[in-house]
């Protein structure tokens with residue numbers, strides 16, 4: 227081949243390869259880019275960080291590697307929302323510096339300027355995060371992680387590192403020492419911080435967000451300990467419908483989650499200003515079940531909350547990273563990797579078995595309903611087609627149904643398409659379990675752990691009547707049982723969108739109410 231031909235050949239193959247890459251990116255955009263769950267435009271995202279609310283805007287930061295689609299040296303990405311449903315990505319907020327990468331952490335809007343970091347009457351937002359020093363790590367040192375501070379006086383858009391005081395919490399000789407979560411302690415009128423110290427949570431208190439006093443540890447011998455503890459959150463909540471206050475600790479761990487890999491557990495108890503002690507009935511629950519999980523699904527990790535505003539002190543909104551460290555680095559998207567769960571309202575309820583946390587989708591999601599169809603009293607003789615594609619777009623749907631006259635047996639909802647993908651979920655009323663089976667829903671090859679069966683959660687006895695609500699996006703299902711008493715979040719990657727929803731059972735039963743909400747986010 228002469229040089230000219232070679233050049234032409236080279237250009238042509240570049241063109242075709244370039245085209246193939248562009249085509250692939252387009253396919254994954256169409257097939258896998260979430261309709262309403264937050265995803266970064268490009269590259270790698272993990273944990274939600276720095277959640278705070280100021281002047282009508284909710285801020286969400288996230289663990290971000292801007293130059294690659296697998297985990298890398300961590301920055302904080304940024305996104306904002308006015309309603310906790312629609313997100314707009316913003317410029318990168320925090321970059322690594324001489325102390326290391328910027329690992330997970332939190333933020334507070336310091337309305338009273340207790341930190342004295344405000345300027346010209348403008349209250350500062352204060353971020354407290356983990357510095358992870360890769361040089362020390364490489365040298366095999368223990369004191370790799372410490373806590374740093376940065377502040378913003380332009381509503382979280384740009385940040386200044388607090389160089390004169392960093393790190394504000396030094397490493398006490400614990401290798402895994404990270405993920406500080408700061409909250410306003412309305413009861414003791416100060417700031418409270420919790421961080422993960424290997425296999426425990428550690429509590430600190432401060433008047434000014436800069437000087438922190440160590441209070442106590444929690445966690446030895448309680449709850450799940452299958453892996454290292456990470457990303458805690460700690461706050462007071464009112465028991466629903468009462469004025470009784472209890473303290474809640476959220477505690478992620480990896481591995482050792484409810485159905486393997488990453489998961490977030492919770493604890494309910496009392497806090498005397500220094501020590502957190504488990505509520506007695508809650509402790510009893512733990513003695514039989516070992517751990518209480520915020521979500522029993524495989525795909526809700528590092529879940530943390532937005533703190534209440536001064537007028538909504540006990541309101542908590544939760545968001546999690548919707549994947550699992552078991553396979554997060556290999557899910558089949560190239561342009562970006564990682565999505566968040568839908569924002570959920572977190573409540574503390576008390577029933578005759580004691581206290582528990584429930585989570586349901588944020589109410590504002592209702593504002594995106596463009597069509598609702600309700601069907602009442604459907605008698606199901608073992609199986610029935612519920613919906614087909616010409617009725618609904620299953621990639622943005624919020625569907626609820628109440629089933630009654632249930633007996634022992636299986637009650638399985640089946641989403642399917644013409645390409646042979648299936649997602650099966652529902653109630654196994656013989657084993658008394660809620661389940662999601664995604665083993666036939668995946669186009670993805672080469673990452674065996676992902677195609678693992680799915681997840682299940684034990685229910686409290688035989689179900690006679692059950693309410694299920696599920697949110698669907700292109701690659702996720704979030705299944706809420708009885709107003710969020712148990713939740714399963716699972717991701718999947720199908721060859722084409724689902725086109726049909728049916729229900730199968732080995733029993734006859736009733737669907738009292740089926741509500742199909744079509745969502746749209748244009």
Ligand code: FRU
Pocket residue numbers: 272273289300329330356404405456457528
């Ligand atoms: C949890 C986690 C955190 C850490 C961050 C690093 O997923 O391991 O403990 O701060 O991710 O990206």
